[in-house]
Structure formats: C-alpha cells, structure tokens
Amino acid sequence: MKAAVIVFPGSNRERDMARALKQAVGTPPAMVWHAETALPAGTDLVVLPGGFSYGDYLRCGAIAALSPIMSAVSEHAKRGGLVLGVCNGFQILCEARLLPGVLVRNAGVGFLCKPVHLRVETSASPFTRGYRRGERITVPIAHGEGNWVADSETVAKVEDRGLVAFRYCDERGRVSPGTSPNGATNEIAGLFNAKKNVLGLMPHPENAIEPAHGSTDGFGLFLSMAGALADA
Amino acid sequence: MIPNDTIITPEIVASHGLKPDEYDRLLALLGRTPTMTELGITSAMWNEHCSYKSSRVHLKTLPTKGPRVIHGPGENAGVVDIGDGMAVVFKMESHNHPSYIEPYQGAATGVGGILRDVFTMGARPIACLNALRFGAPEHPKTRRLVAGVVAGIAGYGNAFGVPTVGGEVNFHSAYDGNCLVNAMAVGIARTNAIFTSEATGVGRPIVYLGSKTGRDGIHGATMASDVFSEGSDEKRPTVQVGDPFAEKLLLEACLELMATGAVIAIQDMGAAGLTCSAVEMGAKGGLGVQLDLEKVPTREPGMTPYEIMLSESQERMLMVLDPAKEAVARDVFIKWGLDFAVVGHTTDTGRFVISMHGDVYADMPIQELGDQSPLYNRPWVASVKRPTLAADSIKPPCGTLEALQRLMATPDLASRRWVWEHYDHVIGGDTVQLPGGDAAIVRIEGGAKALAMTTDVTPRYCFADPFEGGKQAVAEAWRNLSSVGALPIALTDNLNFGSPERPEIMGQFVGCVRGIGEAARVLDFPVVSGNVSLYNENKVTGNAILPTPAIGGVGLIEDWRKTASVAFKASGHAILLIGGEGSHLGASIYLRELLMREDGAPPPVDLTVEKRNGDAVRHLIGSGLVKACHDVSDGGLLVAVAEMALAGGIGAKLKAEPKGVPAHAWFFGEDQARYVLAVAKDDLETVMARLRDAGTPVQQIGETAGRTLTISRHGSISLGDLLKSHEGWFPAFMNAAN
Amino acid sequence: MRARVVVTLKAGVLDPQGKAIEGALSGLGFSGVDGVRQGKVFDLVTRHTDPTKAKAEIGAMCERLLANTVIESYTIEIMG
Amino acid sequence: MRARVVVTLKAGVLDPQGKAIEGALSGLGFSGVDGVRQGKVFDLVTRHTDPTKAKAEIGAMCERLLANTVIESYTIEIMG
Numbered sequence A: 001m002k003a004a005v006i007v008f009p010g011s012n013r014e015r016d017m018a019r020a021l022k023q024a025v026g027t028p029p030a031m032v033w034h035a036e037t038a039l040p041a042g043t044d045l046v047v048l049p050g051g052f053s054y055g056d057y058l059r060c061g062a063i064a065a066l067s068p069i070m071s072a073v074s075e076h077a078k079r080g081g082l083v084l085g086v087c088n089g090f091q092i093l094c095e096a097r098l099l100p101g102v103l104v105r106n107a108g109v110g111f112l113c114k115p116v117h118l119r120v121e122t123s124a125s126p127f128t129r130g131y132r133r134g135e136r137i138t139v140p141i142a143h144g145e146g147n148w149v150a151d152s153e154t155v156a157k158v159e160d161r162g163l164v165a166f167r168y169c170d171e172r173g174r175v176s177p178g179t180s181p182n183g184a185t186n187e188i189a190g191l192f193n194a195k196k197n198v199l200g201l202m203p204h205p206e207n208a209i210e211p212a213h214g215s216t217d218g219f220g221l222f223l224s225m226a227g228a229l230a231d232a
Numbered sequence B: 001m002i003p004n005d006t007i008i009t010p011e012i013v014a015s016h017g018l019k020p021d022e023y024d025r026l027l028a029l030l031g032r033t034p035t036m037t038e039l040g041i042t043s044a045m046w047n048e049h050c051s052y053k054s055s056r057v058h059l060k061t062l063p064t065k066g067p068r069v070i071h072g073p074g075e076n077a078g079v080v081d082i083g084d085g086m087a088v089v090f091k092m093e094s095h096n097h098p099s100y101i102e103p104y105q106g107a108a109t110g111v112g113g114i115l116r117d118v119f120t121m122g123a124r125p126i127a128c129l130n131a132l133r134f135g136a137p138e139h140p141k142t143r144r145l146v147a148g149v150v151a152g153i154a155g156y157g158n159a160f161g162v163p164t165v166g167g168e169v170n171f172h173s174a175y176d177g178n179c180l181v182n183a184m185a186v187g188i189a190r191t192n193a194i195f196t197s198e199a200t201g202v203g204r205p206i207v208y209l210g211s212k213t214g215r216d217g218i219h220g221a222t223m224a225s226d227v228f229s230e231g232s233d234e235k236r237p238t239v240q241v242g243d244p245f246a247e248k249l250l251l252e253a254c255l256e257l258m259a260t261g262a263v264i265a266i267q268d269m270g271a272a273g274l275t276c277s278a279v280e281m282g283a284k285g286g287l288g289v290q291l292d293l294e295k296v297p298t299r300e301p302g303m304t305p306y307e308i309m310l311s312e313s314q315e316r317m318l319m320v321l322d323p324a325k326e327a328v329a330r331d332v333f334i335k336w337g338l339d340f341a342v343v344g345h346t347t348d349t350g351r352f353v354i355s356m357h358g359d360v361y362a363d364m365p366i367q368e369l370g371d372q373s374p375l376y377n378r379p380w381v382a383s384v385k386r387p388t389l390a391a392d393s394i395k396p397p398c399g400t401l402e403a404l405q406r407l408m409a410t411p412d413l414a415s416r417r418w419v420w421e422h423y424d425h426v427i428g429g430d431t432v433q434l435p436g437g438d439a440a441i442v443r444i445e446g447g448a449k450a451l452a453m454t455t456d457v458t459p460r461y462c463f464a465d466p467f468e469g470g471k472q473a474v475a476e477a478w479r480n481l482s483s484v485g486a487l488p489i490a491l492t493d494n495l496n497f498g499s500p501e502r503p504e505i506m507g508q509f510v511g512c513v514r515g516i517g518e519a520a521r522v523l524d525f526p527v528v529s530g531n532v533s534l535y536n537e538n539k540v541t542g543n544a545i546l547p548t549p550a551i552g553g554v555g556l557i558e559d560w561r562k563t564a565s566v567a568f569k570a571s572g573h574a575i576l577l578i579g580g581e582g583s584h585l586g587a588s589i590y591l592r593e594l595l596m597r598e599d600g601a602p603p604p605v606d607l608t609v610e611k612r613n614g615d616a617v618r619h620l621i622g623s624g625l626v627k628a629c630h631d632v633s634d635g636g637l638l639v640a641v642a643e644m645a646l647a648g649g650i651g652a653k654l655k656a657e658p659k660g661v662p663a664h665a666w667f668f669g670e671d672q673a674r675y676v677l678a679v680a681k682d683d684l685e686t687v688m689a690r691l692r693d694a695g696t697p698v699q700q701i702g703e704t705a706g707r708t709l710t711i712s713r714h715g716s717i718s719l720g721d722l723l724k725s726h727e728g729w730f731p732a733f734m735n736a737a738n
Numbered sequence C, D: 001m002r003a004r005v006v007v008t009l010k011a012g013v014l015d016p017q018g019k020a021i022e023g024a025l026s027g028l029g030f031s032g033v034d035g036v037r038q039g040k041v042f043d044l045v046t047r048h049t050d051p052t053k054a055k056a057e058i059g060a061m062c063e064r065l066l067a068n069t070v071i072e073s074y075t076i077e078i079m080g
C-alpha cells in the first residue's frame, strides 16, 4: 500500500495517522505538503488527517479545501483511488464537495474529547471489510464541529444508498436519537461517497490502535484498507 | 543626543509603575533624562513580572542543581536529562490578570506563551497542564470565568495540537476578585540540540519571525503586576488575542530552522515583547544590540517606537542567525508563510540602541538594564501558628457514608470530567494515563520510556502555615508521581501571592519558598524553572488570594507498562493503607465542607517519611506487584478509596476504624505520606514483607468487591449513587442559569 | 471601497450556537427573546471603485469561499 | 419584532480569522482585497413591540453576553 498523508498548515494529527499507517503496512506513508500539485507516483491511498487546518478559521476545512493539492486529490478520487478523511479531513472533504453535507458546531457547542461507541453499518467497503456489519467499536472523538447536517434530500439519498459507514451508538451497539455526542443527523459518524472509495469520519481510529490507547478497535480500519489494496 | 519629544513629569514616571527611587536609578544609569521610549523600556524591564525584584533574594535559596539538570532557572524553561540523549523541557507560567479581564483570550494566550517558552529551547511540546483557581461557585462572576478560561485553554491547546493531560481546579472565595490561571508545558528535545537566548558574534543579523506587531497588550507586563481595582476596566484594550494557528506554524518553522543549524540564539517575545527578548539576548551574550524599528512588521500604520518596543502581540520570535545560512532560513519562513524581517544586528558596544528611520529613540547600557534593576528585601512577618485540632474535639455532623457522599459532590472534590473533556488529551497517541488519575503519563515517541506529570498545591494549608504548606505542595507532587510508579526528577513552580508590599503577605511568600526549598532538597527534586505572580488581590475588598505556590512535577518512567493507575481492576484484591493512620482534621476538606470551619493547623509533613514511603511504593509498582495505587490527599482515606472504586467500577469492603481512633479522623483525616494500594491476594505476603523491610507502616484495610462501598458497622452505599454525586456537580454548576 | 458581507444559515438548518445563546439569555433573565440565529459578517476593503464590479467580485468570493451555500446564504452591501 | 446585532472587533484588535481569509482570497486570485475583518451577527426575535424598549433590552444583552466589550463593539438594528 502506498499511502500519502496530506499536511496542511495547521494539521496536527498527521503524525498519529502516519504511525497507524506504518503499523498496518510496515512502511511509513509519504507526507505531502498542501502546496504540492501532484501526489507521489503510485499513491493508492490519500489520507487527510485531523487538525485545525488554517486554524479552523472561517469554517472548518473551508480554506484547506482550496489548497493546490486538492485538485490532485479530487482526480485521485474520480479515478477510484481511496481517500480517507478523519476529523478535520472529513470537514475538508465536505467543503471540497467530495462528500455531501457539512459539519457544524456540536449540539452542546463545546469541544469534546472522549471515547465513543460506533456501530459499523457495513462491511462492504475497502475501509470496513475487516469489521463485521453491526459490530460495535470504541474509538475517541476530539472535535468541536462534528455535527453532520445536510438537506433532507441528501440525507435520504445517503441512507437509501447505504452510504453511512459508522453511527454513534450506545455501549450495547444500539443507535437511537441521542447516542450521538454532537447532534449529528441520524447519528452519522462516518460517511462514504457514492462509489465508496472516499470515507470521511469524525472519530479518530488512529488513536485506538494499541493497548496503550485503551482500545485497538480503530486498527481494523487500517487493516481493511491495507487488505483491500493488497487484493486490488 | 537623542531628541526628547516628551517632557518626563513625575506623573508620567508614576504611570509607568516606577517608584521615585527607581526613577533615580534610571537617571544615574543614563546620566540624563530618559526619552519616553527609554522610560517605557525601563518600566517593562523593572516591573515585578520581569525583574523579580521582590522575590529574587528568596528564589536564590531554592535548590536548582542535580545530576540530571542541564539548565535550571534562568532560561525560558528548565531542561533535565532523561537518558538516551533526550531531555525534558518544561515550565509553568501564570496568566492571572489577563484571564480575569478577558477569560478566553487571557487563558488562551497563557497557554500560547508557555508553549513558546518550551519550543524556543528546541523542544517539541508533548503535553500541557494547568492549575486553575476560581472564586466561590456562588459568586456571580465565577461561572463565566470558568467557562471562558476552560474554553480558552482548550481553544489554544487543541488547535496547536498538544494534549492537555492534567491540572487542578479549586474554588474559594479568596479568589473572587482574582482568579488564577497557571499553565504548564512539557516538551522533549535532544540534549545536543538545546537552544538558548545567548547571542554570540558581532554584526550578526537579528531576525524577527512570526505574527505582525500590533498595539496589543502595551503595558501588559505592567498590568500583570498591578493590583486589581474597579478602574482596571480602563486597561481593557490592552488585552491580547491569541492565534494558535500562527503558533503552530511558528513551532514547525522554528524546529525546521533549528535543524538546519542556522539558529545561533533564539528568544520568544513574551511579557514586554521585543524589549525583554532583545535585552536578554544581548545581555546574556555580553553584546550590544541595534534595532531598526522601521523594519519590524507591523499590523497598524503609525506605530511609534514606544509602542513597537512594548507591544505584547503574541506568536513572535526573535533570533540571531548565522549569516551564512540566511537563505536557508528564508526558505523555511516562506514555506510556513510567516512574516519575518532582519530588524537589527548584534554590536560590540554593549548598548541597546533603538532607531527608526535613522533617528535614535533609545540608547541604554544593556547589561546594566538587567543587572541594575531594583532588588528588594521586603519586610515580612511570619504567619501566626495555629493550634493543632484534636480530632475528638470535633463533633461529626453526620454518619461516615453520608459524609462521604456529600464530600464527593463538593466543588473541590467533585469529578473534573466536565473540564478535561474540553481538552484534546489523546492527540499524539502517547497519552497512556488520562486526566483523572494522580499523574498523567505520556510516552516518548511511542517507545517504552514515558514521563509522568502533575500540578499540585493545597492553598488552605499554605494559608494556615506557609512553611508546612510549601513543603506539602512539593511533597504532594512528588507523591503523585510516585503513585503512578514514576521517579520524580524535577519541578517547576508558579508562586501566586498577594502584594509583597504587605509584610504578612511577604511572610507567606517567604514561608512557602522555604518550605518548597526544604522539600525539594530532601526529596531530590530540584527546581528547574518557575514563575512568580504577585499582587493577586482585589483593591476594593483588600482581600489577597490564598497563598498558592503551584508545583508542577515531572517524573521519569523507564517502561510505561510498569506503572499503576488509581482504578480498582478486579474484585478480590487486598486493599492496603501505606503510612500512618488518619488523625488530622485541622484545615481539612471535611472540616471546611461539612462544618464550615477553616481553622486548625494543617497536617505536618515529615519529608523523611515521605521519601521512605514513596520510594517503597514506587519499587513495588516497578516490580509489577501493584494492581492500583492512589495517594491519600484532599478528603482523606475514604475519599481516596471511593475514587479508586469509581474509576474502576469496582466496589470495596472496608474494615471499621481501629479501636480508639475517631471514625472521622480515620476516614477523613488528611495525614501526609500515605497511599492506598490494591494488591492481588497471591502477592500479599511478598508486598507486606517488602514494605516491612523498607520500614514502611502498612495494614490491610479491606478488599475490593462488588458494586458497593461497604464499611463494617457504618453501612454501605452503591457505586451508582456515589458516581451520581461525584460526576454531577460540575455539569450541574456549569449548566445552571446564571 | 468598503463592503459588508453577511452570511446567515438557511432557514431550517439547525443552529446550536444560536440555541445556546438563546438559553443563556433567558438564564440571564432576558425573557422576551423568541429565537436567536447566529451568522457571520465580513468587512472587506476592495480596490474596485465601481460598485457593480465590486459587488460582482465579492459575489464570486462568497460562492467560492465566504459562504458554504449548502447551508448558508449571503448578502452583500457596498458601504462606499 | 426582529432585530439584527452586528458584533465586530475593535480597531487594532488582532483578527486571526480575517487574516487567514484575506490570505485565502488572494490565493484564489482575488487580488483586489485590502483587508478583511470578521465579525458576528445575531438575528433575534423579541416580544417587545416598542422599538425603543427593544433596543434598550438588546443593548443590555450585548453588554452582558453577545459582545465582549473588552475587544468588541456592537450595533443594533431593529428590522421591524
């Protein structure tokens, strides 16, 4: 797997992400500065890491979405290449219109850092094939603006086509209004594009990959991607 | 001769916070009347915040050396060797006054400032902590201050990308008019790549890097040393706004630049901005400095030399670069999109010369500006000793378990989860012990080695007996580090007091510093950095804060897998009490919260016993014999056990108090040098034998069991009920209508 | 030439901040408030001297950056 | 009765957001922009029917909550 992690001014979880990728495939990813216009040759996975690109000023991800490298990321996605956006990366993907909707301020307004439970909604994707459908996993969140909203048509489309990757759930894997920590529509924590080669999610799987983190549940995502790319 | 535009009147001198005799010193130093710019520079350099004029004589008594200490006080942050070519770099600093005026920005820029101190030395920050003190919860200002300060710390630290892993929050009416915001940052550097502010070489370029200079915080350093009054509203426009995004870029640019070898000296612009940083660079290197202010990037047109020299705009650095590497440096600055400019050069004149468009606005001797700053040995009186309270003279107001449940929901003992869930404490992937325990643990770059860190002080003890309180603050930090299995290696302090011009306050300061020094010496726990914040009082009410010498402790862990946490891990483990029996209720939480009394002597601290008990506990943890560990502090034994039970979701069966010991003294006494351990039954004999060999008192007080906390003869309480009380207070307080 | 852009949430889009402020206002005893929506304002200085051209360019800025038209709408006012 | 409150940073106070937006705009090729300052707008519905009273109450809200008068100033407009 040849992975590239895009570094924007203000990204701050790129090292966490690089560590997880390296742990999953043995080789470290390429770190690509946002001002580049092309991805390293042979890149098959692009990751937009968490952080506060451009300080989250204006709107989270809005300024980063206009970075030079983003055209190359779009092209990569159009070709069917894998793109993962976590937290700020998810926000950037929405602002770049590679994913529908937008992430707004948490319902409780404040920043929240804590472990949350997620229900895996499908194992039929290169990102989640290592999980069982309906499986409950525990990974931390750390965001102030993770409340996913979209117009009702978009929400319906996302649901009808099974594009929800993860939903916030309770300890026993049940999803109900209120199991999301941030007020996200339909408790959506992670979302695919129509072709399921682009995934955005608010929680941080890269911070749940070893016993020291108190959970290793996030590692499945990295193993899934590595497996999917090895099979491809 | 310098054109002197403004006539310096006694009023102007006074408005700069200079006393008449201090102004005379300046006249003597210059041999003429100062210009306005020179007066401004001097007032910034000689105020309490920068010159430590009231505290220096006492700070000198602190132990600052040790085999691991690379840089003690005097640099931007302390530097301590942790082996393998690595060093830990850390310091704590106050932002009390700005935070009271504008809580969000005040706290945010406090975090920004201390982070800069750490990365200026070449370290990458790996953790932040904070020690916060607010007025009584029922005071009308408290809630907004808490909300603003917590949001500001979160807003800055989270965006910058450093985990905020620990700290403390207390409430007391003595802080009603003056909250305390002390921020600590910890970083990691290679021992062979530590940077300091000492400039070397004549004719080298002085480079300005970072955000543009605005009119922010002009006179901020003077404000920080000013007593609060109703009139402090007028000082409001001086509030600085933090830009964590700019700071993050500054961090990455500085570290990248340092790696190129281009940096000869570097100094952040903190209090008194360009003035302090430039003077320090020159003075340390025995050089002169020439600054050409028209080259300084400014945010607003028409800024005067006075304003540029005193601005406290944030996120700025000053450095001396190797001229041969200027081009390399330029590329780094451009990559990170930061403003930079060559604003002057080093000279061999020993003078501090400030010009703008060719006109000279200041020309002062640089060395003397620092060395000749006023130094006071202010009069002080010792605090009156309080009598020790005999436990049986105190009538319990309620039963033991009711007392516990009430205490667990009091402002000072309730869970701080509401606070730390606002902080990103997992970023970096190296936080292996989260907030909520005795000390946070952060691994070093994913390896086995880790650092433990904590902040501690018990102001009610310091008020009751400054010397014992100072000792206790250090002892508690040391104990918290030992409780997780770390070897305490060094500390930083943040000494928050009222006005040093009041002898009784100065007495508190002197007592606490002596206590800190004594404890640091006995516990091999040197002071490597620190900060003093004086004049923390409200002019209107005349109330000073409680003496609050916050201690930030750092401990070293060779293998983070050999550590302990407070949480009970399983039923059927033996619960041991290490150290003496509870006896002491003077100045305790029990007395204050349940009997509304704040009297009595605080618990005495026997440092030899501390050391013996702590060393024994640390060795047990290192041998893998401890399932859970917690020190006994605020609230005493039963509160410690309850916290362990709640953290693990596992209850306990405890024996009743021994014959002849009053129940409230046994369960709620705050006697020092004590720990509670959970130990597997199979290891019990080994553990007891080891402790006996170490000469450490130990007794089994019960065992872990079920989902309730049960005490023989006293009854039982479900963990669910206890959890509700413990977790409930903070969210309820913050969500209540103003 | 100075211009002011006001960006507000479209009707129907939830506004957690507005709601929180409404709650805080009623907590402070301001009982007569029946709804708060929070938006953004940008005060720009542009080098254009022709108001029509200025407005057109600022409109383009809004579409590309200043507003997220998925949830926000904007108005532009030339202040002279 | 509807009212609009506009809260802006006082002159001279650093505006990191405005700075970042200005940079982004010029990166997008909008070269004619000479400064951006970001502020907040609050659209309120109040039960008052007398504009003077409404304005007075909203002024009090600004002082206590909506604006941080240490660094911000505000204007109130009654929209009817």
Ligand SMILES: Nc1ncnc2c1ncn2[C@@H]1O[C@H](COP(=O)(O)OP(=O)(O)O)[C@@H](O)[C@H]1O
Pocket (backbone or CB within 6 Å): B049, B050, B059, B062, B072, B073, B074, B075, B076, B077, B078, B091, B093, B117, B270, B271, B493, B494, B495, B527, B528, B529, B530, B531, B532
């Ligand atoms: N209470 C103290 N104990 C030990 N060292 C102190 C104390 N107060 C200040 N120092 C040291 O004095 C120096 C100056 O402190 P300070 O003015 O806060 O630094 P800076 O200007 O870098 O923020 C630092 O090296 C600091 O560590």
Ligand SMILES: [Mg+2]
Pocket (backbone or CB within 6 Å): B076, B116, B117, B268, B270
């Ligand atoms: Mg410093």
